[in-house]
Amino acid sequence: MNDDFLKELDEDFRDDPEYQALSREEKLRIISVLEKMLAMGIGAVYGDEDEGVPDADVPCGKVIQQCKAKCCTFIFALTKDEVKKGLVKHNEAKPFFIARDESDGYCPHLDRQTYACEVWHDRPLRCRRYDCQQDKAVWEHGFPIQVPSR
Ligand code: SF4
Numbered sequence: 001m002n003d004d005f006l007k008e009l010d011e012d013f014r015d016d017p018e019y020q021a022l023s024r025e026e027k028l029r030i031i032s033v034l035e036k037m038l039a040m041g042i043g044a045v046y047g048d049e050d051e052g053v054p055d056a057d058v059p060c061g062k063v064i065q066q067c068k069a070k071c072c073t074f075i076f077a078l079t080k081d082e083v084k085k086g087l088v089k090h091n092e093a094k095p096f097f098i099a100r101d102e103s104d105g106y107c108p109h110l111d112r113q114t115y116a117c118e119v120w121h122d123r124p125l126r127c128r129r130y131d132c133q134q135d136k137a138v139w140e141h142g143f144p145i146q147v148p149s150r
Pocket residue numbers: 058059060063064067068069070071072130131132133138
């Protein structure tokens with residue numbers, strides 16, 4: 001979890017020089033304190049999404065059997081609005097990160113047979129905006145199909 005959390009923070013604070021100046025040990029110490037606060041119920045984390053950013057344009061349907069919806073295992077914080085609406089499950093132990101099933105690491109809203117999102121129209125902004133096409137964590141050997149440029 002710490003490595004995933006660290007990756008998230010590195011991404012979220014990539015433009016923050018104060019965060020970037022921290023050593024890995026300092027970052028991990030912050031994460032550890034944060035996790036303790038979350039576990040004690042005295043802390044919550046919300047995602048910070050810009051409403052004006054358009055959804056990603058990824059041909060998920062064409063490659064879903066290859067990616068096996070890997071992005072639906074990623075851990076991220078829901079926005080305040082998403083928490084308020086209550087349509088997407090969050091992790092009870094870590095408010096308000098999206099829930100993940102311990103058995104397979106997938107989102108509880110994912111149909112395991114078809115890899116369809118069962119809350120598609122209400123899925124979090126982070127799910128809408130994520131573009132995996134350049135992400136080596138999903139496509140180690142590159143995205144499998146050529147997407148025509150517009
Ligand atoms: S965004 Fe990428 S990893 Fe996620 S379902 Fe679509 S193709 Fe698969």
